[in-house]
Amino acid sequence: MNKKLGLKSALVVLFAAGILCACGESERAGKTPEAWERGRFEEEPTEAVAVPMEIEPTEAATAPMEEEPSPAAVGVQTPDEGKVFTEKVESVSIRYYIGYNITSGDAISDSIPCFEIEVTGEDLDTLAEGIGELTKLNLDLNSEKDQHIIYDHMRDYYELTINGDFVIVIGDEYGNTTEGYEIFEVPAEICETVERLIQENNEQNVYETLGGKKISVTDQNGHVWDVKDDEVLDHICSQHYYVVYLDDNDFGGERVAYAVDLHNGERLEVHFASVLGRLCHADGSYDYVFIGDLEDYLDEVFP
Numbered sequence: 001m002n003k004k005l006g007l008k009s010a011l012v013v014l015f016a017a018g019i020l021c022a023c024g025e026s027e028r029a030g031k032t033p034e035a036w037e038r039g040r041f042e043e044e045p046t047e048a049v050a051v052p053m054e055i056e057p058t059e060a061a062t063a064p065m066e067e068e069p070s071p072a073a074v075g076v077q078t079p080d081e082g083k084v085f086t087e088k089v090e091s092v093s094i095r096y097y098i099g100y101n102i103t104s105g106d107a108i109s110d111s112i113p114c115f116e117i118e119v120t121g122e123d124l125d126t127l128a129e130g131i132g133e134l135t136k137l138n139l140d141l142n143s144e145k146d147q148h149i150i151y152d153h154m155r156d157y158y159e160l161t162i163n164g165d166f167v168i169v170i171g172d173e174y175g176n177t178t179e180g181y182e183i184f185e186v187p188a189e190i191c192e193t194v195e196r197l198i199q200e201n202n203e204q205n206v207y208e209t210l211g212g213k214k215i216s217v218t219d220q221n222g223h224v225w226d227v228k229d230d231e232v233l234d235h236i237c238s239q240h241y242y243v244v245y246l247d248d249n250d251f252g253g254e255r256v257a258y259a260v261d262l263h264n265g266e267r268l269e270v271h272f273a274s275v276l277g278r279l280c281h282a283d284g285s286y287d288y289v290f291i292g293d294l295e296d297y298l299d300e301v302f303p
Contacts, residue, residue, distance in 0.1 A: 084131070094160055113243075134185075156171065173186060209240060211266075213263075214226075218259040220272065236297075241279065242289060275292055
């Protein structure tokens with residue numbers, strides 16, 4: 001089924017493709033050694049010479065000494081050369097959307113919530129170490145291999161702000177700075193730490209679950225199933241959701257694929273070919289909610 005990650009057909013996901021920024025090269029900086037000073041050497045007079053002889057300066061002796069070339073001029077790398085971030089990492093915050101990448105989420109941020117995490121403790125130390133090792137890639141836009149990286153593998157799943165003002169976005173393979181568009185590979189340790197922190201934040205501060213102990217499911221053709229299987233019952237009852245900022249005007253013409261009756265006054269309408277639904281409460285009010293792949297699960301269980 002062609003699942004839409006937008007709010008309805010008019011809200012399409014805007015994954016960060018078509019990247020037209022050229023990859024900047026880092027400046028090579030080197031400190032030029034101080035110029036050498038040439039001392040004057042005079043011959044000591046010998047006993048055989050009564051009068052000291054003046055020695056004419058040779059061309060080699062009078063020629064000016066050339067300045068020692070800088071490390072950059074001779075291709076010597078400095079310790080910070082090629083690093084994405086060269087300062088000490090004091091703070092890191094993570095910004096993300098659930099179910100949307102940064103570009104897509106920002107485009108519809110008036111409709112869905114954005115979440116932020118301030119990283120602390122050992123997790124901050126881990127990210128600081130990884131960020132300090134990020135190295136710029138020198139990519140060639142004329143290279144088919146490098147074009148494949150830029151256009152097929154660049155993702156902006158999460159945004160990291162370092163020390164309050166230096167911003168990078170990362171996917172599961174590559175990332176880039178938001179200014180200067182420097183591209184770099186993302187170590188697995190950074191991805192694993194970021195994703196774990198997001199999951200923990202979602203579990204503790206974002207997600208709600210449907211709950212209930214008895215469930216009936218009605219499909220769009222009017223077939224009704226009373227859920228008896230404990231595994232299916234537990235899966236539906238523990239389904240995660242979060243409220244989105246939408247109203248009826250955003251859902252004109254939507255079809256209900258399934259209605260899930262929780263038998264506690266709550267009823268979830270799962271929209272057809274969507275990741276959204278409407279959660280109706282016992283007092284007659286309702287919220288539009290993000291429910292992820294619940295429809296796909298129900299398709300498998302109730303064919």
